[in-house]
């Protein structure tokens with residue numbers, strides 16, 4: 011089974027390509043609620059990009075071609091930030107505060123949380139919103155790094171979140187512990203009833219370790 015690779019699925023604010031990989035069961039009009047995995051929402055969190063890339067390598071292995079479950083992986087949503095080791099995109103926007111969620115707010119406490127001039131203003135967010143509305147994912151996973159934990163937003167994905175918590179040994183939480191207006195999790199779950207799981211690797215980790223923490227859980231989820 012060939013994996014489809016869109017090397018320029020979308021363009022960032024800085025005109026960098028955003029890549030997307032998916033399996034043949036996840037495309038076109040005949041959609042089956044894929045699992046969607048996203049790395050690099052924050053450009054200074056390379057652990058999540060590495061985890062997404064390792065997941066793609068795993069999915070490319072011939073012995074895993076029998077995984078029929080529809081999935082899509084965006085290894086790095088914020089290539090501008092990733093290039094410059096910066097949380098925000100080229101426009102200085104925290105993408106995880108820019109979603110057109112019902113709780114989007116123009117207010118922000120620190121520059122690093124700048125939510126943009128208007129909800130959904132950023133091309134990276136626009137592209138992901140379109141994908142969410144078109145594909146209606148079963149669950150969205152996004153990979154970050156900060157303090158180790160797994161954050162579940164949306165009870166229907168409890169089993170998946172427990173899987174990742176057990177695999178990594180990181181605590182499972184129901185919220186990150188501070189307000190996140192305009193976040194992906196609020197937009198997808200509260201506004202569209204699509205559960206979201208955020209994984210937080212220990213920041214500044216050895217990049218080789220993230221897959222061993224979360225990989226076994228991700229594989230189990232893909233094999234359900």
Ligand SMILES: [Zn+2]
Nearest residue numbers: 052055154155
């Ligand atoms: Zn982050």
